Amino acid sequence: MVIEFGHFALVLAFILTLVQSVVPIWGALTGDTRLMATASPVAQAQFILVLVSFIVLTGAYLNSDFSVVNVWENSHSAKPLLYKFTGVWGNHEGSMLLWVLILVFFSALVGLFGGNLPADLRATTLSVQSWVTAGFVLFILATSNPFNRIPNPPIEGNDLNPILQDIGLAIHPPLLYVGYVGFSIVFSFAVAALILGRTDAAWARWVRPWTLLAWCFLTLGIAMGSYWAYYELGWGGWWFWDPVENASFMPWLAGTALLHSAIVMEKREALKVWTVLLAISTFSLSLLGAFLVRSGVLTSVHAFATDPARGVFILVLLCIFIGGSLALYAWRAPMLKQGGLFAPISREGGLVLNNLFLTAATAAVLVGTLYPLVLDALTGEKISVGEPFFNLTFGPLMVPLLMAVPFGPVLSWKRGDLLAATQRLYVALGLALLVVLFTFWLWGMERVLAPLGIGLAVWVMAGAVSEIVTRVKFFEIGLKRGFSRLAGLPGSAWGTAVAHFGVGVTVLGIVTATAFEYERIETMRAGDTVTVSDYQVTFDGAAPRRGPNYTEDVGHFTIRKGGVTVAELDPSKRFYTARQMPTTEAGIYTTGFSQVYLSLGESRGDGAMDVRVYFKPLITLIWIGCVIMAIGAVLSMADRRLRVGAPKPAAKRRRTSAVPAE
Amino acid sequence: MTRKQRRLTLIGSAGAVLAVALGLILFALSDQIVFFQSPTDITQNELPAGQRIRLGGLVEEGSVVRSDDAKVSFRVTDMENVIPVTYKGILPDLFREGQGIVTEGVVNANGVFVADTVLAKHDENYMPKEVTEALKDKGHWQGDEAAQ
Numbered sequence: 092m093v094i095e096f097g098h099f100a101l102v103l104a105f106i107l108t109l110v111q112s113v114v115p116i117w118g119a120l121t122g123d124t125r126l127m128a129t130a131s132p133v134a135q136a137q138f139i140l141v142l143v144s145f146i147v148l149t150g151a152y153l154n155s156d157f158s159v160v161n162v163w164e165n166s167h168s169a170k171p172l173l174y175k176f177t178g179v180w181g182n183h184e185g186s187m188l189l190w191v192l193i194l195v196f197f198s199a200l201v202g203l204f205g206g207n208l209p210a211d212l213r214a215t216t217l218s219v220q221s222w223v224t225a226g227f228v229l230f231i232l233a234t235s236n237p238f239n240r241i242p243n244p245p246i247e248g249n250d251l252n253p254i255l256q257d258i259g260l261a262i263h264p265p266l267l268y269v270g271y272v273g274f275s276i277v278f279s280f281a282v283a284a285l286i287l288g289r290t291d292a293a294w295a296r297w298v299r300p301w302t303l304l305a306w307c308f309l310t311l312g313i314a315m316g317s318y319w320a321y322y323e324l325g326w327g328g329w330w331f332w333d334p335v336e337n338a339s340f341m342p343w344l345a346g347t348a349l350l351h352s353a354i355v356m357e358k359r360e361a362l363k364v365w366t367v368l369l370a371i372s373t374f375s376l377s378l379l380g381a382f383l384v385r386s387g388v389l390t391s392v393h394a395f396a397t398d399p400a401r402g403v404f405i406l407v408l409l410c411i412f413i414g415g416s417l418a419l420y421a422w423r424a425p426m427l428k429q430g431g432l433f434a435p436i437s438r439e440g441g442l443v444l445n446n447l448f449l450t451a452a453t454a455a456v457l458v459g460t461l462y463p464l465v466l467d468a469l470t471g472e473k474i475s476v477g478e479p480f481f482n483l484t485f486g487p488l489m490v491p492l493l494m495a496v497p498f499g500p501v502l503s504w505k506r507g508d509l510l511a512a513t514q515r516l517y518v519a520l521g522l523a524l525l526v527v528l529f530t531f532w533l534w535g536m537e538r539v540l541a542p543l544g545i546g547l548a549v550w551v552m553a554g555a556v557s558e559i560v561t562r563v564k565f566f567e568i569g570l571k572r573g574f575s576r577l578a579g580l581p582g583s584a585w586g587t588a589v590a591h592f593g594v595g596v597t598v599l600g601i602v603t604a605t606a607f608e609y610e611r612i613e614t615m616r617a618g619d620t621v622t623v624s625d626y627q628v629t630f631d632g633a634a635p636r637r638g639p640n641y642t643e644d645v646g647h648f649t650i651r652k653g654g655v656t657v658a659e660l661d662p663s664k665r666f667y668t669a670r671q672m673p674t675t676e677a678g679i680y681t682t683g684f685s686q687v688y689l690s691l692g693e694s695r696g697d698g699a700m701d702v703r704v705y706f707k708p709l710i711t712l713i714w715i716g717c718v719i720m721a722i723g724a725v726l727s728m729a730d731r732r733l734r735v736g737a738p739k740p741a742a743k744r745r746r747t748s749a750v751p752a753e
Numbered sequence: 754m755t756r757k758q759r760r761l762t763l764i765g766s767a768g769a770v771l772a773v774a775l776g777l778i779l780f781a782l783s784d785q786i787v788f789f790q791s792p793t794d795i796t797q798n799e800l801p802a803g804q805r806i807r808l809g810g811l812v813e814e815g816s817v818v819r820s821d822d823a824k825v826s827f828r829v830t831d832m833e834n835v836i837p838v839t840y841k842g843i844l845p846d847l848f849r850e851g852q853g854i855v856t857e858g859v860v861n862a863n864g865v866f867v868a869d870t871v872l873a874k875h876d877e878n879y880m881p882k883e884v885t886e887a888l889k890d891k892g893h894w895q896g897d898e899a900a901q
Contacts, residue, residue, distance in 0.1 A: 325843070435762040447767055451774035458778050462786075473789030473886075475807050475857070476782075483781040488774060612823040612842050664846075673846040692823065692843035701823040703843045 094159055097147025098238035101188075104140035104195070105228040107133055111198075111221035115214035119287070127214035131202030134217050137224070138199035141192050148188060148237050149179050158244035161185065161237040167250035167669050169640045177260040178251045183385065183401075184237035186264060190381075191231060193272040194224045197301075201276060208297055215283035216276070223275050226408045234401045250640060250669035259319030263312060267339060270309025271377045274342060276301050277349070278374035281367045282416055285423040290363050295356035298370065300728050302353060303586075306346045307724035313339050314717030325675030325690035327610070327705045329713060332481045337460040338380030341453050345373040348449035351442045359439055359504060361432075364424045365446070371420060375413040376453070382409050383460070437507040441499035448492040455484040493547050493598065497554020500587050501561070515561045519553035541606035548602060551595030555588045582730030590723025597716025600684070604710035611704045614695065624706040626687055627651045633700060641667045643676070646691050646700060650680055657682065662689045684709045787857060792834040800860055808836060808866055809855040817850055829856070829866070836860075840868040 111133045118126025148161070152175050157163040165182040166175060174181075180189040198220045205213045231237070280298045284290040316339070321329040330336060349369040355362045386402030433439035459476045466472055497519060501512045513520070527546035534542070560566070562584065563576035609623040617632040631647040643665040650658045660678030667674065678689040685708045692701030789807045790798075800806065808829055816828035826839045827850075838856060848854060848871060858868035 325846075432756065432759065434759060435766070440763075443763065444766070447770045451770055455774060455778055458782070462782065473807075475787045475789065476785075477787065477857075479785040480781045483785055484774070484777045487777055614821045614823050675846055690843065693819065695819060699821075701843055703823075 093147055094151060094156070094238050094240065097144040097151075098236070100140045100147070101144040101228065101232065101238070104137050104144070104191075105225065105232060107137045107140065108221045108225040108228055111137065112218055112225055114218075116218035116286070119211035119214040119218075122211075124210060127210050130214045130217040131205070134195070134198035134202035134220075137221075138192075138195040141188075141195045141228075144238075145179075145188055145192050148185060149176065152176065152179050155248065156244075157246070157248050158240050159237070160239045160241055163241060163245055163248045165251050166248040167640055168247060170250060170256070171639055173258070173261065174251060174256045178255070180264050181251050181255045181260050184231070184235045186268075187227065187231050187235050187385075188237055189264065189268055190272055191224060191227050193268050194220065194227060194275055197273060197276040198224065201301075211287060212280075212283055212289075212294075212297075215286055216279045219279035219282045219286075220276060223279070223412065226412070230401075230404050230408065234404050248669075250667065253641065253665065253667040253670060253672050253674045254323060256640075256667075257319065257323055259315065259323065263315045263319055265312075266308050266315055267312030270305050270307075270312050270346075271339070271342060271380065273301065273305025273308060274346060274370075274374040274377050277305065277370045278416070281370035282419060284367060285416075285419050288423060288426050290356075290367060290427050292357050292360050295353045295366065299350075299353045299357060302346065302350050302370075303724045303728045306343070306350055307721045307728070309339070309343050309346060310717050310721045310724070313343060314714045318714050322677050322679060323674075325677050325703075327677075327688050327690065327703065327707070329604075329710070332459070332478050334460050335384055337456050338383045341456050341460070342373050342376040342380060344449050344453040344456065345369060345376050348446045348453070349373050351445045351449075355439050355442050359433065361439055362443070362446075363427045367424065367427070368420060369446075369450075371413075371416045375416070376457075378409050378412060382406060433504070434506040436502065436509050438499065438502045438504045440507070441495060441502050444495055445492065445499065448488050448495075452485055452488045452492075455488060456481070459484065490547070493551055493594070496551050496591055496594065497558065500558045500584075500591070516554055516557060519550060519557045522553045523547070523550035538606055541602055544602035544606070545599060548595045548599035551598060552592050553595075555592040555595065558591075559584070559588045583727045586723045586725075586727025586730070588723070589726055590720045593716045593719030593721075593723055595716070596712050596719055600709050600712025600714075600716060603708045604713065607708045609706040612692075613702055613704070614699050615702045616697075616699045621702075621704055623687065623704050624708075625652055626657075626706060628687070628689065628704050630700070630702065633694070633698070636663070638665070640669060641665045644691070644694055646678075646689075646702070648678060648689055650687055658687070660687075660689055662691050664691045664694065681711065684711045684715070686710050789855075791831045792829055792836040793831055795836055795860060795866075796834040802862075803859055805857065805859055807855055807857050808838070808868070810836075810853070812848070812850050812852055812854055814850045829854070836866050837864070838866040838868050840871055842869075842871070844871055 111130065114126050114133075115130035118124065118129070148159075150156075151159045151162050152166055153172070155162065155166060155168045155175070157166075161182060161184050165185075166178050170178065178185075180186040198217055201208075201213065201217060201220070205216075208216075277298055280294070280301070284294055313336075316336070317329045320331070321327065349366065352362050352366045352369055356366045382402075382405045386405050459480050463474050463476050466474060497516055498509075498512055501515045502509075523546045526549045527542050530542035530545050559577070559580070563573060563580065565573040565577065568576070611621045611623055613619070613621050615621070615630040617630055620627050620629045622628070627650070629649045629651070631649055633644050633646045636643050636645050643663040645661050645663040648660045648662070649656055650660065658680040660680055662678030663676045665674045665676060666672070675690050680687040685706070688705040688707055690703045692703065694700050787805050787807050789809055792808070792810050795806070795808065810829040810831045813828040813830045813835060817825065818827070819825045822841065823843065824839065824841045825844060826837065828835045828837050830836075838858075840856070840858075855872045856866065856868035857870040857872075858866055860866050
């Protein structure tokens with residue numbers, strides 16, 4: 092009965108999305124304030140209804156109600172409680188419900204906190220958001236209903252895919268979805284702006300916090316997914332250029348470009364048409380990602396059960412939303428007024444350069460992801476586009492971008508002076524060159540790219556620090572005033588510096604972990620020792636162990652450095668009984684920012700085991716850098732100007748003359 | 754700088770970046786992609802020496818031999834032709850005899866495929882799509898149960 096209640100709540104939510112799709116926008120177009128005013132309460136009602144159906148499904152999982160097909164297929168009564176909970180979205184139907192929950196969550200947020208938006212923009216935005224929501228709720232009800240029942244309920248369930256039975260499932264999908272789906276509200280804003288024929292600096296200022304929020308979560312979601320794959324799959328890799336990873340990476344790249352072009356639009360009223368296009372493209376890439384992952388065109392752990400009807404349905408949604416929004420764009424964008432002019436060497440010029448490289452990189456990833464699918468569909472020829480392709484296309488596009496990153500924030504608006512900007516970066520440049528020379532001296536000339544890569548990372552990090560320091564003239568005005576001026580910097584300035592610093596940290600981690608990694612693959616017997624870098628890894632033996640829903644062979648290893656024991660690791664090979672499926676649990680020892688990584692291969696019967704041992708220098712910086720970037724986004728969101736909303740044009744003119752331009 | 758010059762600089766630099774990106778993509782597509790081949794394709798067609806390919810098929814029953822140093826050799830079949838494969842490393846969790854796999858590497862002078870990557874993706878129902886279709890082409894596909 093409760094299950095049907097959840098189903099019913101979802102149907103009600105669908106009806107409300109249909110109402111929301113028409114009524115507020117009708118009000119906005121006819122100037123009827125009463126119709127527009129329905130937007131916010133209806134958005135909140137939608138959120139509550141979808142939340143109810145989500146809670147009902149969660150309840151079915153927690154109670155192991157195997158009369159529900161979805162629970163039977165993906166749960167098991169012996170599964171630990173946490174995985175019963177996270178298993179709700181560890182399958183196609185449940186994850187689509189989570190997707191819709193986040194769509195309506197953003198609607199409700201705009202309804203609640205959009206008080207400073209013009210009423211017609213808010214109403215239209217919420218209507219557009221409802222078009223998207225209606226499409227996805229219909230998709231769930233028609234092809235992926237999680238509330239379907241089994242007439243004769245089985246006693247035991249099929250268990251969740253063991254790869255997913257991990258704390259990572261509790262964190263990665265919700266973060267990623269908030270990011271992915273968060274861009275929907277930016278998309279809705281863009282479409283609403285096109286419908287109303289009005290985009291201005293104020294529009295950019297409203298859109299920026301939502302972009303930042305989505306970007307922040309997407310960054311964390313991708314980083315978490317990368318770390319999860321790293322420790323769970325046992326391959327020791329943190330990025331595979333897998334189409335599914337690319338599906339989340341493309342919206343991230345486009346979203347990063349959007350984040351930057353929105354600044355130009357907000358401050359200088361330029362790049363309007365481009366910013367609107369980016370807002371549309373970013374969410375379109377999210378939708379494309381959903382299609383790639385869920386339609387079954389790819390085989391992956393993310394694909395879950397594949398059903399052709401679903402693929403076609405998502406493809407239709409994809410065509411309607413992407414095609415529709417681009418057609419609207421082609422029709423309405425010429426009406427948007429172009430704004431301020433700027434010289435090529437200027438803050439705007441720098442941000443345009445950023446957008447150029449980011450969109451070119453997005454295009455490269457898009458081609459690499461879709462080309463095999465298109466070629467297969469057209470000619471039947473099977474190819475694989477892997478790491479070498481992306482290293483050759485994505486890599487060279489990132490190098491000039493990273494070199495330019497420190498220049499951006501120190502150039503002035505409108506007309507910049509490259510020489511003056513370089514002078515502010517002398518220290519950073521000197522530091523980067525010193526590091527390059529030092530690494531060459533340390534490792535010789537055999538690796539040319541790695542020292543240059545490290546230098547680039549240091550350049551980005553030091554550039555971010557020196558931007559802040561020179562901006563407040565920290566060393567010229569004395570410590571006390573220096574600190575108070577640091578504290579007085581606007582949130583967006585801190586956000587920029589911190590996020591750019593995070594980029595440098597991630598690059599440093601990528602370069603060192605790739606170039607200076609040690610890997611040994613050995614067949615080891617009890618007592619054997621292998622050495623990686625400064626660490627001796629001894630295999631002490633293996634023993635079987637029983638878990639709640641699996642059995643495992645656990646290898647015991649002692650890690651010594653210079654004869655002193657620093658860690659004991661227990662990597663294991665698990666076998667999940669319900670699904671008859673093995674998994675590998677890596678053993679990881681973190682020292683500083685570096686890691687020793689052990690994973691077990693096949694057991695050879697006579698007590699010998701294949702063991703893969705890695706030393707990965709500074710690898711954790713890859714993910715720490717992403718967290719720093721996300722902190723940068725939070726600092727930017729905390730900026731007072733975003734919180735108080737867009738001032739009236741007249742008030743704005745007065746303020747900008749009172750506050751020094753940045 | 755006049756308005757026109759500014760616009761030209763902007764368009765010029767955009768064009769330059771896009772041209773570089775396009776060039777990189779086209780070059781990488783001509784050079785860095787790996788073609789999928791079945792054992793029959795490899796037996797019938799002469800491959801240029803050192804050409805990286807993806808070999809897909811079923812792991813022949815009883816062909817897996819493990820030696821020390823984590824080396825393993827096995828044979829990949831499409832029920833018509835058989836290619837011997839060697840690999841050093843840890844096999845994926847789902848690598849089994851009779852299971853469909855995809856490996857990436859190079860055929861050496863003795864006709865042995867030296868793989869540096871073995872994929873059997875992380876799903877218990879996984880049968881690489883390329884393998885399924887190659888088997889269907891040869892008429893050895895045993896219905897969808899065979900993939901389970």
